[in-house]
Amino acid sequence: MFQGIGVGDKMPKFSQFVKMELPSQTIEKVTMHYSQDLMIIRASEFVVIPEHYNEDYHICLIPLMPPPLTINRRDYSFTRKTAIVLPPDVLLSCKNQGTTQADYFQLTLAKERFNEILNSISPQARIDKSLNFPYSPALFSYAQSIFAELELKYPGYELMAQSKLTEFIIQLIRESHLNRQPEKSMGQNYNYVEQAKEYIHHYYNADITLDDLCKELALSRYHFIRIFKAQTGTTPHAYLLDVRLQKALQHLDNNDYSLDEIATRCGFVNRTHFAQCFKRKYGVTPLQYRNAKP
Secondary structure, rough: OEEOOOOOOOOOOOHHHHHHHHHHHOOOOOOEOOOOEEEEEEEEEEOEEEEEEOOEEEEEOOOOOOOEEOOOOEOOOOOOOOEEEEEOOEEEEEEEOOOOEEEEEEEOOOOHHHHEEEEEEEEOOOOOOEEEOOOOOOHHHHHHHHHHHHHHOOOHHHHHHHHHHHHHHHHHHHHOHHHHOOHHHHHHHHHHHHHHHHHHHOOOOOOOOOHHHHHOOOOOHHHHHHHHHHHHHHHHHHHHHHHHHHHHHHHHHHHOOOHHHHHOOOOOHHHHHHHHHHHHHHHOOHHHHHOOOO
């Protein structure tokens, strides 16, 4: 059922993907096993992923900070120890921007099989949008177990791998936002604001709009702005700008990027826009701030 690269004569679904879409230099940097409904990859360094529409579910467990992912042609940055879940029909690509060291898992699971497992957990369980959240050691351990079964091929490994895959998906659901029950009244408003803040901290470098936040939370613009300001004392736009400026300050203090690169990485339109916002907040331009540092 499961095969390693170059093993066996069958051409299951994911082997076509490997042969037709993955660059040869990418295949050389990973160890992978696949079947008709599952492909699992363990990579020793971050690899280039050409732009493509994924037909199935992609689940990545990334211990170290990865290079930005481009999802539906928007760049997103993620923190270390993050689980990323991408549903079908998402346009995905990744450029390795000099980041090499890694030890991460990627599972690609046929949507029919994934939905079958979801339905066995709960008929209401669905993943129809991209998710990311900090994963636990338990979730990473399940991925290691699946990979080990397919790597070692002890007697009964196919059944054992399928069993562990089901456990992996159950643990994934438990750790994702899907298992959180909505709170009531003021508690619910607080939860909405915390979700919005978390979203901003994850995607501050993207072109986030108020409509994006409202869609994420399924709230009207008026209600969202009202509860956000009541909880934080500021507007969502002002909060987003403050997060971007704080991230820019960190880069300036570390002196790790040019001003143009900092502007791009922190979500500003360009260097001029970055300088204007920075001076309005801190009274000096980014260049003046950097030059004043000892």
